[in-house]
Amino acid sequence: DAGVIQSPRHEVTEMGQEVTLRCKPISGHNSLFWYRQTMMRGLELLIYFNNNVPIDDSGMPEDRFSAKMPNASFSTLKIQPSEPRDSAVYFCASSSTIGGDSGNTIYFGEGSWLTVV
Amino acid sequence: GNSVTQMEGPVTLSEEAFLTINCTYTATGYPSLFWYVQYPGEGLQLLLKATKADDKGSNKGFEATYRKETTSFHLEKGSVQVSDSAVYFCAPLGTDSSYKLIFGSGTRLLVRP
Numbered sequence: 001d002a003g004v005i006q007s008p009r010h011e012v013t014e015m016g017q018e019v020t021l022r023c024k025p026i027s028g029h030n031s032l033f034w035y036r037q038t039m040m041r042g043l044e045l046l047i048y049f050n051n052n053v054p055i056d057d058s059g060m061p062e063d064r065f066s067a068k069m070p071n072a073s074f075s076t077l078k079i080q081p082s083e084p085r086d087s088a089v090y091f092c093a094s095s096s097t098i099g100g101d102s103g104n105t106i107y108f109g110e111g112s113w114l115t116v117v
Numbered sequence: 118g119n120s121v122t123q124m125e126g127p128v129t130l131s132e133e134a135f136l137t138i139n140c141t142y143t144a145t146g147y148p149s150l151f152w153y154v155q156y157p158g159e160g161l162q163l164l165l166k167a168t169k170a171d172d173k174g175s176n177k178g179f180e181a182t183y184r185k186e187t188t189s190f191h192l193e194k195g196s197v198q199v200s201d202s203a204v205y206f207c208a209p210l211g212t213d214s215s216y217k218l219i220f221g222s223g224t225r226l227l228v229r230p
Contacts, residue, residue, distance in 0.1 A: 033217065043161075043206070043220040056217065091160055093218075105151070106210070106218055110160040 002026070004109035006092050012115045018080040021112045024073055025094030033093040033106065034067055034077050043091075049075065082116045089113050119144040119209045123221035126204075130197055130228050138192040138224045140181075140207035148209035150174075150183055150190040151218065155204045164192075164205070197228045 005024040013019055025032050033048040047057040052069045060067070064083070069075040079086055095106040124139040142150070152164040152174070165174030170185035179194045190207060204225045208218040 042222050045217050045219070048217055093161075104149075104210075105163055105166060107163070108153075108161040 004092055004094050004107055006090075006109035006112050008112055009110065010113045010115075012117065013082055015083055015116055016081045017116075018078065019082045019086075019114060019116075021077040021090050021092075021114070023075045023077070023092030023109060025075070025092070026107055027073070029094035029096050029107075030072065031095045031106075032069060032075050033095075034075070035091040035093065035108075037089045037091060037111070038087075046077070079114075082114075084116045087115050119148065119219040121207050121209060121219060121221040123205075123207050123224050126223070126225040128224060128226050130226070132199055132228055132230055133196045134228075136192070136194040136197045136201075136226065138205055138207075138226070140190045140192065140221065142188050142190065142207070142209045144188075144209045147185070150181070151208045151210065152179070152181055152190070152192050153206045153208060153220075155206065155223070157203070161206065197226070199228045199230055202226055202228045 004026055007022045030051050034046040036044050036046055044059055046059045047067045048055055049069045065079055067077045089111040091108050091111045093106045093108045095104045121142045149168045151166045153161040154164045155161050164179055165176040167174040167183035170183050173180055173182045181190050181192045183190055204223045206220045206223045208220045210218055
């Protein structure tokens with residue numbers, strides 16, 4: 001089975017441009033997470049969805065960030081307008097359930113490496 | 118909410134040395150505990166996990182035991198290899214309404230030949 005698939009793997013964009021990161025979770029998983037990793041702040045949870053519904057977006061840094069999950073197999077994280085401080089690695093992750101077996105494992109994609117110049 | 122404290126890195130060892138990376142956590146209820154590993158330029162991979170007290174997770178020679186009394190989940194390996202050089206993250210998964218992994222700062226391991 002394919003793992004979590006993210007695109008693009010690498011993106012370099014100019015400040016002010018819109019950036020859209022995409023994620024396809026593992027088939028059958030109903031929880032999806034977006035994390036951001038930087039040297040200064042480590043791994044931060046931005047938002048997570050359960051059954052396509054945003055459950056907790058308290059980690060989204062500001063209004064320039066938005067995330068959607070229109071169906072069970074696709075999610076986007078959008079930054080508009082982008083700024084140099086948004087440069088980071090953005091990870092998407094998925095797992096099978098929320099509220100059930102607490103031993104469920106969260107699987108990560110390989111990340112989208114974003115540089116805003 | 119959950120939180121986790123890992124030992125400061127980097128940890129530098131010679132090949133075949135014994136490894137311990139300490140991890141302690143605070144959490145509501147009895148969380149599942151995970152160790153993830155991140156190799157240079159890659160994403161996070163699950164290394165091992167434990168779902169209840171006294172469980173031992175193991176994989177690739179690494180082990181960690183869920184110690185409820187000390188709220189710890191220390192990672193150990195008897196003989197490290199150069200290929201184990203990576204960043205290791207400890208993370209509890211809560212059993213409350215916030216079903217999310219909260220990661221520690223990570224511990225960088227460098228193994229020298």
